[in-house]
Amino acid sequence: MGENNKTHGESNKTYQGKCFCGAVEIAVTGEPAGMGYCHCASCRTWSAGPVNAFVLWKQDAVEVTKGGDQIGTFSKSPNSFRKWCKACGGHLMTEHPLWGLMDVYAATTPGFAFKPGVHVNYQETVLPVRDGLPKQKDLPKEMGGSIAVMVSS
Ligand SMILES: [Zn+2]
Ligand SMILES: [Zn+2]
Numbered sequence: 319m320g321e322n323n324k325t326h327g328e329s330n331k332t333y334q335g336k337c338f339c340g341a342v343e344i345a346v347t348g349e350p351a352g353m354g355y356c357h358c359a360s361c362r363t364w365s366a367g368p369v370n371a372f373v374l375w376k377q378d379a380v381e382v383t384k385g386g387d388q389i390g391t392f393s394k395s396p397n398s399f400r401k402w403c404k405a406c407g408g409h410l411m412t413e414h415p416l417w418g419l420m421d422v423y424a425a426t427t428p429g430f431a432f433k434p435g436v437h438v439n440y441q442e443t444v445l446p447v448r449d450g451l452p453k454q455k456d457l458p459k460e461m462g463g464s465i466a467v468m469v470s471s
Pocket of ligand 2: 357359360362
């Protein structure tokens with residue numbers, strides 16, 4: 319990764335994010351721990367979309383800069399606290415406390431270049447995708463999954 323030298327100065331770059339109406343604003347700084355698409359039924363049911371484009375940041379890389387009192391939170395499972403704007407209903411992020419990570423959805427930070435590396439929970443997909451990326455049956459092993467890859471096309 320020789321490119322790292324050139325882009326090293328950008329490693330502390332901050333990207334702005336906001337909800338649909340703008341009442342809540344956030345900022346993320348640095349580089350994410352991982353990016354990809356989640357096909358799980360929880361993400362689909364909650365978002366009403368066929369897939370969730372996730373960007374996982376260390377929790378201390380994410381800052382709520384405006385409208386923190388407008389953030390609603392719902393937890394159905396101990397490792398997912400889903401957050402949205404109470405004013406507009408727009409989804410913002412999901413906190414994963416057991417991993418120490420925050421999934422700030424790609425759509426929340428339009429200025430950040432989303433570069434997906436993997437599909438997870440692909441066994442639950444309703445939107446098969448042929449993009450050449452690895453498709454993991456569930457989650458990576460370090461996140462409690464089996465690391466099984468279903469297809470790679
Ligand atoms: Zn809003
Ligand atoms: Zn999911």
